[in-house]
Amino acid sequence: MLRVLKYLDTSTVAATVAECIPSSNTISKQRQVNAWKKLRAVIAAKVAGGSRYHQRSRTLGMSATxxxxxxxxxxxxxxxxxxxGVSVPSMMLKLQAQ
Structure with a gap:
């Protein structure tokens, strides 16, 4: 991701997608790159923090139904x-969420 953002510093979103993320669905990838651009500081902090911080982060209520x-x-x-030491299977979680 950070490599893509560094490339974006000197290029357009469309050119960045074409060069760094060759795919058949360019519109979707352009949206993804724009989202990364908005979260650049968060991405850079996670990269600098080491691999244990490379997790999805989602604030409470964000994109939740x-x-x-x-x-x-x-x-x-x-x-x-x-x-x-008891884990919760995904099916139990789905049933509880209903």
Missing amino acids: LSVEVEEQLVRWINEPRPD
């Missing part, structure tokens, strides 16, 4: 059995 309250309730529901 659930309300913030319901999402917080699900987080508490998942975290309750964790100290006992």
